[in-house]
Amino acid sequence: MSQPFLPMDVPAVRAQGNNTTTFTDNMRLPVHRWFRYSAGFSAGWAETVVEATEARRVLDPFGGSGTTVLAAEAVGAEAVGVDVHPFVTRVARAKLAWRSDPEVLLMRAADVRLEVKQQRAVAEPTSPLVVKCFPDRGALLDLLRLRDAVERLRQGDDYDELLWLAFISIIRACSPAGTAQWQYVLPNKTKARVAEPVSAFESRVELFAQDMFTMRDHVGSPRGQVYESDARTLDTLNDGWADLVLTSPPYANNFDYADATRLEQSVLGEVNGWGDLKPLRKRLMRSATQHMSGWDAAEALESPLLQAVRGELTQTFQTLAQVKQERGGKKAYDLMVAGYFFDSAQIFQALRRVSAPGVTVCYVVGDSAPYGVHVPVERWLGELALASGFRKWRFEKVRDRNTKWKNRKHTHPLHEGRLWIEG
């Protein structure tokens, strides 16, 4: 592969503007727009990176809702996405079912509509979140009848998954509750327009079918796959497989991915309350204080895996442990930061194993400042990457940000961008 170091130097990649670290642009793109997973990044930009690197095998170890995999297959590369969150992996897998026949999807959706009319009894979720988000019981029952109809008509094929995705993607629109900038639900804020479940579902399926026709015309032979697996081991991948890694890991900013799809999972009856999120929190990369219960930082800080950043990391850990004592919330940001880099070190080792020599790795990431203590995320990640056997790293800042922590009364300037790693 002949290329300049790095794709950020390629004009087409540079010309993409500064929305590239968010999901916003994807809401206009076929298939990408089927489910709004706010944690994503721009698919258009991802396509330019795959093309600029002439990559043939692309890996996203934090695959989420499938942006990288869909972008890579759209420009003819083979692609694998890995995510440990079962619900989000299912979303990505359902999106990959765009290869199915849109005419059949429309027929199957017509069967769902007929089934809903049967007005069978439904099991109502007892989840307090659902009760709060759907104060109109009639509208909730309509939504649940739709849920049950989709479930009852399953035939064990990809159309089941497309109909499931169409259903879960209308849930928020059917609730009067507001949604925050991120995925969080704000039951005390209301929205102006609330969708009616059956017609929202019909419009959704029509949109899916339309996008499936479009994709058929534009994507030659799709070669993307997603697995529910852990980025710390990447055990579904062979050694030396990837020639491009394009990803956005969780940031060290206390966002809890287990909570991101709680409303959808509560309506489905998969989750009832906070306690049900525990098993997933234990599997996620440590990036939120809710992921830290029972974790021993001392042992991790001594681990040879952290040798490259141990001095500074231990100092930051101790400062955060001290600041925690002075704050009302007593949040375990000290553990969160130690856990974040301990897990990142394992991830770079796994990435080294599954990457070909000369690989390009792009991490879309931001720094953070819990309790106002700055954590130089990209520098420490860069150093951990070198310690795992990669050759060099460079950071390309895309934008400044300081929204979340600003609420907590600190003014540390933060940024977001791309950590380009080579080797």
Ligand SMILES: C[S@@+](CC[C@H](N)C(=O)[O-])C[C@H]1O[C@@H](n2cnc3c(N)ncnc32)[C@H](O)[C@@H]1O
């Ligand atoms: C920033 S999001 C990536 C979003 C993705 N780019 C997209 O377009 O949807 C980070 C993802 O990392 C996943 N994740 C967290 N811990 C993980 C782990 N140990 N292994 C694999 N994925 C993990 C989360 O579930 C989340 O979907």
